[in-house]
């Protein structure tokens with residue numbers, strides 16, 4: 016019997032909420048709270064006839080700690096799932112701490128306004144000291160480590176697919192498959208086609224910020240940063256086929272470098288078609304990916320937010336997306352004194368996801384792990400106190416639960432390696 020407050024009601028949250036309602040013996044009560052309450056009400060009305068879970072809804076501006084605190088105090092949840100945007104991570108964590116409730120999210124903190132001088136001063140120092148220039152890193156949330164520990168609370172960071180399952184795959188490989196891991200390549204392939212000339216598969220503002228930034232990887236104890244999309248490889252993905260993929264910076268590289276002992280190199284690759292890249296370059300050249308506000312007809316607008324308002328809502332892509340995603344990790348290392356390679360991955364079909372929960376596979380592969388991570392916490396399997404990333408928890412019950420709720424893994428010990 017658990018009460019869970021879910022903040023956000025977009026593409027990812029919708030899947031997680033559908034899945035919570037499939038496990039109503041644990042998720043007995045959920046409150047869906049978001050900026051636009053009508054979306055929460057519509058989803059609650061759709062799900063209510065199908066589940067024993069008692070669903071309520073609320074309006075909240077999660078940028079405001081006091082509003083989140085008021086909601087937590089009124090609802091008294093056992094866990095808060097932050098499925099809104101990375102911009103809200105710190106305000107929601109702050110409210111959780113004040114109200115003594117545990118926390119889970121799917122992406123690490125990033126500020127909405129990257130021109131804020133106070134934030135920029137800390138950011139520029141970090142770029143200089145650490146050697147990567149992404150606008151997000153774990154330091155902001157890890158700053159809550161001691162406070163969460165002292166309060167006896169758990170914060171589970173980045174519990175989607177990547178970050179999230181990708182780190183559980185690493186923990187699993189370290190626990191069962193290797194004595195030492197030398198290299199990790201995380202490969203994220205979306206072989207889906209939504210038929211639009213240009214659209215993103217999750218929140219377009221967050222997505223375009225991420226993919227237009229410089230890439231970076233971890234090698235021999237330090238970051239190597241490269242210009243955006245400047246390392247390209249081809250990979251023949253199981254059930255998808257040959258795709259171009261590009262090296263990106265990705266948040267889990269930072270935590271894996273800390274938690275996988277002796278690892279020499281960690282890279283992250285994501286597939287993109289040429290048309291996507293050409294559109295993105297053009298939008299960037301026109302200034303539409305900028306997060307710096309501009310004056311337009313007497314109004315201040317952020318170009319990237321304006322662009323987001325023109326692009327298809329990722330939550331609307333479900334019915335029209337066909338094809339599969341294939342996301343996983345390739346490892347090299349040693350076991351029992353012998354060299355070993357190992358690939359663990361999941362394949363997910365966009366249309367199967369749509370028929371099950373009304374969403375495409377990118378939302379599905381994020382929302383299902385969020386529900387499974389919450390289930391790990393609520394059933395007492397993941398109870399480390401403090402602020403932790405997914406590879407710090409036992410991967411076994413998590414992978415078992417992912418398989419049960421729609422994301423089974425496949426394995427190979429003879430994968431094609433990435434050069």
Ligand SMILES: NC(=O)c1ccc[n+]([C@@H]2O[C@H](COP(=O)([O-])OP(=O)(O)OC[C@H]3O[C@@H](n4cnc5c(N)ncnc54)[C@H](OP(=O)(O)O)[C@@H]3O)[C@@H](O)[C@H]2O)c1
Pocket residue numbers: 022023024025026027028048049050051054075076077078098099100101103121122173174175176177178179216217218219221329330377380381
């Ligand atoms: N780990 C992974 O594998 C992975 C993969 C994909 C996405 N993600 C993360 O998943 C999260 C959700 O993505 P999505 O595609 O579901 O985004 P989305 O469709 O844009 O949904 C975001 C939701 O958050 C709500 N929201 C935004 N600001 C808010 C505020 N101040 N207060 C309350 N609610 C607010 C939005 O409300 P409105 O309806 O009013 O806009 C919307 O319901 C993002 O953080 C993204 O980075 C993680």
